[in-house]
Amino acid sequence: MRLIADGATPIARSVLVDDLETDDGYAFELTYPLLLSAGDRIAFDGVGLVVTRADGDRLTRAGHWATRCWART
Secondary structure, eight states: EEEEEEEOOSSSOOOOEEEEETTTEEEEEEEEEEEEEEEEEEEOSSSSEEEOOOOOEEEEEEEEEEEOOOOOO
């Protein structure tokens, strides 16, 4: 599922995530899985992932950035 992490676009349906890949080959690997609910909005700040719930509550989730390498055959 493609998620937009601009902090403004709500997620269309609930999804369980353990990492979020970017289009340029990086991934933010969460410390532990996170259930995102329909209506949540996500964004990255200097520390980690910020989730703004539909009711306005804000959560910060820890993780780390990693490079994804794809082997060509």
